[in-house]
Amino acid sequence: MSSQPAGPEIERLIQLLARLPGLGPRSARRAALRLIKKRETLLLPLASALAAAGAAIKVCAQCGNIDTRDPCSVCADPRRDRTLVCVVEDVSDLWALERAGVLGGLYHVLGGTLSPLEGIGPKDLNLENLIGRAQAPEVKEVLLALNATVEGQTTAHYIMDRLHGLDVKISKLAHGVPVGGELDYLDEGTLAAAIRARQPF
Ligand SMILES: [Zn+2]
Numbered sequence: 595m596s597s598q599p600a601g602p603e604i605e606r607l608i609q610l611l612a613r614l615p616g617l618g619p620r621s622a623r624r625a626a627l628r629l630i631k632k633r634e635t636l637l638l639p640l641a642s643a644l645a646a647a648g649a650a651i652k653v654c655a656q657c658g659n660i661d662t663r664d665p666c667s668v669c670a671d672p673r674r675d676r677t678l679v680c681v682v683e684d685v686s687d688l689w690a691l692e693r694a695g696v697l698g699g700l701y702h703v704l705g706g707t708l709s710p711l712e713g714i715g716p717k718d719l720n721l722e723n724l725i726g727r728a729q730a731p732e733v734k735e736v737l738l739a740l741n742a743t744v745e746g747q748t749t750a751h752y753i754m755d756r757l758h759g760l761d762v763k764i765s766k767l768a769h770g771v772p773v774g775g776e777l778d779y780l781d782e783g784t785l786a787a788a789i790r791a792r793q794p795f
Contacts, residue, residue: 658703
């Protein structure tokens with residue numbers, strides 16, 4: 595007869611850790627054990643950091659970014675170029691572009707891509723907000739920085755159709771983004787080159 599080697603609190607910790615990206619059951623057990631062994635210096639500080647983040651997280655009503663303030667720190671930053679709105683799929687892409695540090699404009703986070711197969715339509719994304727933002731007089735350019743995947747490009751074309759006729763320049767990332775590539779995995783230099791060499795859509 596097999597039994598759980600650890601109590602239910604520890605099993606629960608392992609189960610939750612195993613749901614994190616990049617961690618399977620085996621690495622979740624290792625992570626849990628590390629946390630338990632470093633109770634004072636890692637486990638308890640992590641627990642309070644998780645609780646604090648859980649209580650403080652806000653979604654920016656303007657751009658969809660995740661921060662602890664609304665408007666987010668990007669939207670609230672007066673040094674940002676408000677003529678440029680860069681459209682990304684996810685917050686991870688926003689973070690990647692910020693790491694590259696070449697944009698200086700504002701963002702719009704869609705929260706995913708159109709995917710008829712998975713039943714994700716325009717209403718499931720932060721899209722209507724974008725159409726509204728693109729009509730603001732200060733916005734001169736919408737940069738579609740979507741992943742070079744089928745879904746990303748389908749979404750880019752949909753947005754282009756929706757923005758058609760508006761007095762706004764639509765651009766996309768240039769070379770440097772490999773086909774099938776996800777922005778979050780690119781190095782900063784590649785991202786920076788793709789932004790500088792962006793082209794009209
Ligand atoms: Zn924002």
